[in-house]
Amino acid sequence: MIYMDNNATTPIDPKVCEKMSQFLKEYFGNPSSLYPIGRKVKEIITEAREIIAKALGAKRTEIIFTGSGTEADNFSIRGVLDAYPEKNEFITSAIEHPAVIETAIYLEKKGMKVIYIPVDQHGIIDLDFLKDSITPQTALISIMHANNELGTIQPIETVVKIAKEKEVLVHTDAVQSFGKINVNVDKLGVDLLSISAHKIYGPKGIGALYIRKGTNILPLIYGGHQERQIRAGTENTAGIVGFGEAVQILLERGERDKKRIEKLADRLKKGIEEKIPKLKFNGHEKNRIKGTLNISFLGLEAEAILLALATKEIYVSTGSACSEGSEETSHVLSAIGLKPDVARSSIRMSLGRFNLEEDIDIVLCELPEMVEKLREISALDVDEY
Numbered sequence: 220m221i222y223m224d225n226n227a228t229t230p231i232d233p234k235v236c237e238k239m240s241q242f243l244k245e246y247f248g249n250p251s252s253l254y255p256i257g258r259k260v261k262e263i264i265t266e267a268r269e270i271i272a273k274a275l276g277a278k279r280t281e282i283i284f285t286g287s288g289t290e291a292d293n294f295s296i297r298g299v300l301d302a303y304p305e306k307n308e309f310i311t312s313a314i315e316h317p318a319v320i321e322t323a324i325y326l327e328k329k330g331m332k333v334i335y336i337p338v339d340q341h342g343i344i345d346l347d348f349l350k351d352s353i354t355p356q357t358a359l360i361s362i363m364h365a366n367n368e369l370g371t372i373q374p375i376e377t378v379v380k381i382a383k384e385k386e387v388l389v390h391t392d393a394v395q396s397f398g399k400i401n402v403n404v405d406k407l408g409v410d411l412l413s414i415s416a417h418k419i420y421g422p423k424g425i426g427a428l429y430i431r432k433g434t435n436i437l438p439l440i441y442g443g444h445q446e447r448q449i450r451a452g453t454e455n456t457a458g459i460v461g462f463g464e465a466v467q468i469l470l471e472r473g474e475r476d477k478k479r480i481e482k483l484a485d486r487l488k489k490g491i492e493e494k495i496p497k498l499k500f501n502g503h504e505k506n507r508i509k510g511t512l513n514i515s516f517l518g519l520e521a522e523a524i525l526l527a528l529a530t531k532e533i534y535v536s537t538g539s540a541c542s543e544g545s546e547e548t549s550h551v552l553s554a555i556g557l558k559p560d561v562a563r564s565s566i567r568m569s570l571g572r573f574n575l576e577e578d579i580d581i582v583l584c585e586l587p588e589m590v591e592k593l594r595e596i597s598a599l600d601v602d603e604y
């Protein structure tokens with residue numbers, strides 16, 4: 220099997236798996252219990268929190284575990300807006316993950332004013348538009364760090380600079396950037412930042428939200444006193460342990476992985492460019508997560524390519540996992556100005572830690588022939604584009 224859909228989810232690292240199963244066998248205590256088997260689990264959670272805080276350049280007390288990256292995004296946006304009932308404006312971008320976009324739509328239905336910052340053809344947000352959109356009513360700006368479909372990296376430091384002049388809080392969805400490029404909360408300057416374990420070779424169903432000390436936020440989930448009483452519910456202890464281990468591995472080998480993945484992706488991109496005509500590469504050439512390739516195969520339906528590749532056990536995506544199977548085209552690809560036909564011809568290949576040189580060889584051998592055959596039988600005329 221050749222797995223090239225690492226932006227949708229990553230295979231769990233064997234060391235994470237080992238650590239979690241050891242933990243599950245030995246420790247069942249509730250971290251809120253005061254006797255030793257509970258206390259021990261609390262200590263183990265604290266260690267994981269410490270590792271994650273270290274990786275982000277944050278303090279341990281600024282990390283809140285959540286049930287997913289999606290929950291971290293929801294919590295951040297709804298929690299901050301709830302804390303500022305006198306303000307009624309929220310600013311985000313046109314290319315956010317559904318975790319943010321759908322939250323924004325919910326807020327609009329509740330009567331909040333939401334502004335979606337447009338992006339250019341490479342997926343970079345319009346900073347002047349952002350500057351002009353901030354008013355005294357703006358409670359929060361949420362702009363993603365790296366886009367899941369294009370890999371495009373946003374100038375978050377500049378967003379923060381603009382926001383701070385007007386004393387507005389900034390959240391960033393760093394689910395896709397964490398583990399692939401440097402993510403440091405002080406360097407970025409953000410007030411809130413979301414991450415998720417299953418995008419970094421950890422388990423599914425566990426995420427975290429960084430909340431800068433002093434930030435006003437109300438809980439999304441009410442209940443017990445867990446997670447500083449702002450995210451109640453008995454902790455997903457094994458998930459937290461796995462998350463901590465996944466981040467520990469990142470700290471140890473992240474840089475090496477990054478270089479290797481970039482080389483592989485570069486070879487894949489060059490090979491595809493050489494062997495297949497009538498392509499369009501989407502996303503920013505330089506400010507991009509290099510392991511993410513988003514390619515329009517003009518004249519074809521992306522789904523046909525995806526299914527043809529799947530018969531060879533090569534797995535890629537048509538973009539956002541959440542929009543897969545629906546007839547709509549990607550909101551990200553339409554935001555960068557792709558015509559619906561071009562958007563529908565686009566596939567995303569995202570490489571990760573476990574991809575090998577030979578994966579690239581095989582794809583470069585199979586894909587050109589596949590595209591040629593599909594184009595022969597395609598009803599669409601490529602020259603129309």
Ligand SMILES: *Cc1c(COP(=O)(O)O)cnc(C)c1O
Nearest residue numbers: 287288289316318367394395415
């Ligand atoms: C995957 C992803 C999420 C959602 O994280 P989950 O843990 O799967 O809920 C949010 N934002 C981005 C950019 C993502 O890629």
